[in-house]
């Protein structure tokens with residue numbers, strides 16, 4: 001009887017070991033580091049492109065009513081954002097970016113550096129060149145990338161339920177056709193109009209934790225059927241029916 005229990009325990013342990021080995025190998029195939037690969041570790045005091053690439057992906061973890069500077073300098077705000085990211089994905093929360101953090105980021109992104117649940121095509125249904133807006137095409141596209149990582153953080157915080165983007169980057173002509181304001185952040189590439197499984201008020205409330213500086217929703221004129229998030233440094237939120 002006792003030996004039998006030991007044998008069962010042993011076989012359970014072996015099964016668990018086998019499934020760990022299996023999940024490690026399949027995680028390997030899902031990784032996408034086609035656009036950027038980190039080496040070593042990053043921690044407070046580090047600087048450079050490796051830090052900047054990390055900050056783009058942590059842009060959605062600045063904490064409540066805050067934003068993370070994407071300046072290539074790993075300071076205390078970057079460390080706090082990294083800790084929030086590690087916590088959100090049940091990694092070891094140590095504020096140091098090493099292989100565990102990088103492997104999670106590879107698993108969360110496609111080979112063009114966009115997060116797995118959002119794409120450049122989804123953030124730009126206006127034209128394929130990203131030109132004709134208020135900033136250069138490369139700036140508009142770079143802004144959209146940061147916005148997508150913020151959206152990925154928002155989506156994860158709301159239980160990984162789908163978020164649908166109905167409008168992102170707009171050239172001046174696309175913006176006029178959509179009836180957008182003449183100073184719309186859609187002209188800069190950092191705005192996204194969204195709907196989702198959750199209510200619009202849930203989306204705009206949660207967005208306050210993920211680095212957005214312009215959040216418009218129900219109660220703000222023209223925003224009864226979608227939530228708008230963007231990055232206008234001078235604005236915060238307006239959705240009088242929600243707050």
Ligand code: ZN
Pocket residue numbers: 167186191192193228229
């Ligand atoms: Zn909008």
